[in-house]
């Protein structure tokens with residue numbers, strides 16, 4: 001059976017950990033050639049090694065099934081070079097998963113969050129997504145179309161009572177930006193959707209929720225009563241970037257255990 005991404009070329013940012021790592025493995029298993037990008041060079045090289053192990057390819061294949069590209073998504077020249085590398089190695093770009101993001105431990109409420117934390121969060125979570133879209137859209141025009149997924153968060157859909165103001169604002173910007181891009185490029189065969197994960201059992205959140213009390217304060221809001229897994233987000237992203245989602249654009253695709261639909265949750 002051909003994979004759901006057979007013949008496609010995908011870039012995934014934040015590919016060294018969590019959602020990006022799982023998506024890299026899954027997209028490759030579904031037949032894509034994957035350009036794995038992350039600021040953490042050593043870890044993203046490990047992602048590519050895992051892909052080779054999983055799909056039975058080697059780094060010497062021409063072209064290789066996956067490549068690792070060190071990239072800070074907040075730096076425009078690095079994102080430009082990332083997309084150029086995908087086109088040079090594989091000849092085109094079909095899929096862009098702008099997934100890299102941070103939630104800084106010093107990100108807090110309106111009174112306590114320092115401007116440098118705000119600026120850092122915005123430059124990675126918002127400008128990083130914009131740069132990814134900017135160069136991917138240009139490449140997708142050359143390719144006759146493509147699919148973009150930008151990782152936002154459930155906190156862009158409902159208010160979070162535990163403050164992380166810069167993060168929340170940044171993810172709201174991702175939703176608004178993605179929706180507008182979806183409209184502007186709809187007739188160019190370029191689809192743009194946002195993925196809105198609920199709280200996940202990945203380092204990004206678990207490093208921060210380091211006590212049972214902190215975990216419970218969040219879990220009480222999740223109807224399913226558990227944190228999500230990165231692979232559950234990767235599967236949703238797979239659907240959105242695949243041809244199965246050919247009429248899906250401009251959505252805020254929530255994968256959140258029911259969190260954003262909840263008024264009251266079970267005791």
Ligand code: NAD
Nearest residue numbers: 014016017018019039072073100101153199200202204205
């Ligand atoms: P993670 O921390 O496990 O992985 C994030 C990856 O992004 C890391 O490998 C990191 O090195 C990379 N990264 C950070 N800054 C970068 C930069 N400037 N350039 C390139 N790469 C960079 O986190 P995750 O949980 O997999 O999160 C992925 C996305 O999902 C993020 O956008 C995050 O905001 C979003 N999200 C996560 C949760 C959650 O509960 N974990 C919930 C909602 C949304």
